[in-house]
């Protein structure tokens with residue numbers, strides 16, 4: 336994807352996608368609002384959600400070690416992955432050591448972030464997505480556009496088309512005469528996936544929460560495919576970002592109330608799976624947990640930016656964002672789209688790439704995201720903080736026309752004589768712009784002028800008027816009044 340300013344106009348022209356997105360986000364928003372209104376203590380829950388995450392992040396080292404000790408005692412093997420390539424290497428080696436060339440996979444943002452499916456494919460291992468939306472994305476060689484509903488930009492007619500065309504390349508083909516009713520599509524995917532669950536010996540998942548006191552992982556989902564992944568295969572590998580830690584089960588109670596309402600507008604998720612290590616003759620016997628840093632420690636070191644690590648990936652900020660609703664998720668060029676992507680991706684990936692430097696500007700700063708966020712992440716504040724970082728970073732880069740113009744403007748504003756001369760020049764330029772039309776384009780600034788017009792400069796500047804009239808005390812009209 337190109338940077339957001341180039342990608343967004345292209346996405347905006349996709350009217351089908353805009354219609355699908357508008358319909359889907361409106362539906363989720365309405366459900367969420369209804370269920371949030373039921374809770375008298377919603378604001379207290381939000382405050383608790385923020386406070387528990389802050390406390391956990393403040394002592395993350397301690398909680399991580401506590402989690403590792405408890406999970407190991409329960410029979411799991413805990414691996415530490417400082418970055419994406421280490422995490423991919425660990426998962427790949429586990430598969431290769433067991434002679435596995437196929438894995439089933441539950442939807443997981445962490446594995447999307449590190450590109451695990453591609454890394455496994457490079458080692459000759461096929462990873463099959465089992466979440467319905469993730470399956471749609473995989474079958475159509477698409478990329479996710481939403482955190483909770485990755486195929487939110489597709490409607491059911493498109494999904495039917497994808498199933499009919501591509502299911503057979505991945506396993507059981509779509510049934511003949513498949514219609515586009517939701518129950519028909521769900522049944523087709525169930526048949527397709529059942530074969531995978533029955534024959535695949537290894538599963539890969541993420542986790543929504545990791546409970547330090549018992550070394551347990553929690554996965555919440557709507558379809559039951561995650562439950563199949565964490566119970567059927569012999570080997571289970573979970574890739575978990577280190578910010579998923581919570582200290583106790585008491586804390587989980589807070590997040591389960593916040594997450595389901597914020598994500599899908601439900602009182603609780605249909606499936607909440609919990610596993611703690613391995614148990615004889617019950618579920619996977621070979622359980623691995625990969626604790627993923629991948630620059631989360633750098634985010635933690637930033638006093639303003641670290642609040643982004645509270646995120647519980649509910650996507651409420653996406654569903655209320657007017658920019659996301661129009662531009663769609665692909666325009667962000669990031670696994671994490673929408674407002675959370677605009678603050679998380681530049682922090683996780685750094686500001687070297689223009690795609691990441693543009694993300695903090697992919698917002699109108701209206702603040703709807705912060706109001707909706709169940710863990711009170713001050714997204715607009717972090718966006719402003721990152722914009723300042725972008726400006727600092729760009730000072731070190733070769734000059735662009737915009738930076739050269741800003742430098743010139745700074746020099747002029749710094750010198751009263753230069754400013755006066757500039758104002759006279761601007762007044763003279765009215766002839767060039769023929770009075771009222773204003774400036775609508777300047778070579779090298781097409782991005783800026785694409786969205787804005789500059790009014791025609793005034794015939795006389797305020798400073799010139801002030802000097803001529805002694806601050807308005809002398810006749811200004813020429814008619815003696």
Ligand code: SF4
Nearest residue numbers: 646647649650652708
């Ligand atoms: S930033 Fe807040 S609203 Fe957005 S996904 Fe994260 S927790 Fe949900």
